[in-house]
Amino acid sequence: MDTTTTTPATPRPWISSYPEGMRWDAEIDTTPVHEQVLAACAKNPSAVALDFLGGTTTFGDLAKQIIAFAGALQRQFGVTKGTRVAIMLPNTPFYPIAYFGVLRAGGTVVNCNPLYTVPELSHITANAGADVMITLDLQQIFEKGEALLAAGHVKSLVVCHFPNALPLVKKILFSVAKRKDLAQPKKSRFADRITSFGDMIAAKATPDAVVIAPDDVAVQQYTGGTTGIPKGALLTHANIAANMSQIDQWGDGLFYPPSKVVAVLPFFHIFAMTVCMNVPLCNGTQVVMLPRFELKALLNLLTRTRANVLPAVPTLLNAIARADTATAEQLASLEVAISGGAALPDEVRNAFAKKSKALLAEGYGLTEASPVVCCAALRVPSKPMSIGMPLPATDLRFVDVDSGKVVETGEDGELQVKGPQVMPGYFEDPKASADAFMDGWLRTGDVGHIDEDGYVFLVDRIKDLIICSGFNVYPRTIEEALMTHEAVEEVNVIGVPDEYRGEAPVAYIKLRAGQSATEESLKTFLKDKLNKIEMPKEIIFKDALPKTLIGKLSKKELREDYAQTRAAKK
Known part of the structure; x- marks a missing residue:
């Protein structure tokens, strides 16, 4: 990836929209x-x-x-x-x-x-x-x-x-x-x-x-x-x-x-x-x-x-x-x-x-x-659907996912952050630490944009992480647990919208030839392997699971399948 970056024309448009009396360059206490x-x-x-x-x-x-x-x-x-x-x-x-x-x-x-x-x-x-x-x-x-x-x-x-x-x-x-x-x-x-x-x-x-x-x-x-x-x-x-x-x-x-x-x-x-x-x-x-x-x-x-x-x-x-x-x-x-x-x-x-x-x-x-x-401001209303503005002493930018170049105001890109609250890295994991940053900016994996007033809006996530009731749920954890069942040949887990939890995991499964299993039996099997938050909301059986051209299980088609099925039921 080309990681060449450019300086945004307006580095901190949010300052002009800060609530009255709020200063971006205020002194930060690190006691x-x-x-x-x-x-x-x-x-x-x-x-x-x-x-x-x-x-x-x-x-x-x-x-x-x-x-x-x-x-x-x-x-x-x-x-x-x-x-x-x-x-x-x-x-x-x-x-x-x-x-x-x-x-x-x-x-x-x-x-x-x-x-x-x-x-x-x-x-x-x-x-x-x-x-x-x-x-x-x-x-x-x-x-x-x-x-x-x-x-x-x-x-x-x-x-x-x-x-x-x-x-x-x-x-x-x-x-x-x-x-x-x-x-x-x-x-x-x-x-x-x-x-x-x-x-x-x-x-x-x-x-x-x-x-x-x-x-x-x-x-x-x-x-x-x-x-x-x-x-x-x-x-x-x-x-x-x-x-x-x-x-x-x-x-x-x-x-x-x-x-x-x-x-x-x-x-x-x-x-x-x-x-x-x-x-x-x-x-x-x-x-x-x-x-x-x-x-x-x-x-x-x-x-x-x-x-x-x-x-x-x-x-x-x-x-x-x-x-x-x-x-x-x-x-x-x-x-x-x-x-x-x-x-x-x-x-x-x-x-x-x-x-x-x-x-x-x-x-x-x-x-x-x-x-x-x-x-969002805590004393006065903010723009609807926005996550507000960067806190004092916090800088952010949006970077094109493919080129690594800073995008213009209003254009979608990966949110990247700098500030005194950003970690130095991960414990004894130099590769993950290096991957977490681009030119000294923390990569969030979240996609969105900033408007002309400095309000930030998020639209999607690069990563497959599922956020369920505010907790991180990792598809791989659920997939690996299901793969230990003798009847399971392939499994792919996606996050779907959930009215109560925000998102919930759904597991798509292809069974081995000659084997059988039910949603109830698999959930019983998972009880001592996953916590309650990780338990799939639904287990869907398929004769075949979609794959990319190189044979990797693909989540994109499953998300589309689930959305279509859900829409058809309404």
Whole structure:
């Protein structure tokens, strides 16, 4: 490919469209995030930092637990600068304590989705070299940690006792009614390699000082890109802090008290880690959490807390918009909803507007950019169907996919990004790191254009990645799982539009001669090989699957086939 580039005639047309008072060249704060959160805790220690199902943690208590946990990590596990520590936790107070504690100890956070299968978690922990994993004693999660211990992918588990996250009455009720849902780490065959999170906090160890450089890695966030094999994006302390500073400025005071930010998106996801946790807590703003998305629980939370900022994915917004049980009164406290993680369909935007008066702003980002690149204005309306404008200190361009030349305003090309939030590369993967950049610009794989006012619009993706409910789903993962079935000869997986999840995987299959299988039997076969998000929405059987001239299975014809079949059914 010819990678010759030209300078755009108008490098930053968005500056003239910025909201009043917003500056593209504003100073970017790169103070490490753990230093920022501890400073916020010291500033107003009696204010509530975390609300979890009605149980609260003050900023003062949060700081004490972060410091104690950091000290215990250093003393008990030898965590030092650069040590990889895996965190496999849903949203609970344990997560921010663990996250900031690891960073204060000098370690690097390796986020792990508790919904991942053991093989997926094995790859991440083994690739990262994360000897210690922090997890929970809920049976479904704990048994995955045990499996990782058994396989030697981690050497030690730090286990949080879930009832300790609950307010007193709920803690008692859970311990009685849900006792069977709790694992018993002390009875595990690996008990000698399991440490209590609570005991570590109780030890009140004082951590040694650690000198952090801007380019030291804070988070190693795994993302599959186009291949489906997760790669560790190296996000430095400066990357993460810069993106927080950019979002903070773009919010124009939105992320400061008395605001309350809803954290129903999981902290282990890069969007929630930054927008739902880091930005508000470092500004002394309360975060109200749910361990997972349930519409009734979210509506009750909004009614109880009167939270006003809701970072969300389109699936969640669609659930609110379509639910008869969601009333305008329950949503009355919402001022701003920020949609990210996947494209926001216009029908969802319109349906949500009928339910809530909140400003609905769409944003865009990717793991490799810590993650936010663009966002619609958060205080005033933006152009419909746009992902907004680049954040302060962020540059972008659109490049012709074939020639590599920068395209004119309004012309479609691949979106490429520069900014202080962009990663230096992937962990121990020089080829993938080189492929991720063109002349120093991060390649996003997304196709779109910028208009004369500097608003960005996306129209397609180069990569085959499927974004399902805001999570990356990789066709290859599903294809490889299906190929292990004895009746399957060929399989090709595509992403299709889905009203609830945004996109969903659909598998096309050619069976071996003389073999038989049903959609139901194959889905049963996949249950222990894929997580729920990866499970195909539909399995379609074909006598032959389309191929390119060189014999490669082609997804293009399958997408056309599915669209035609869907249209014919309407």
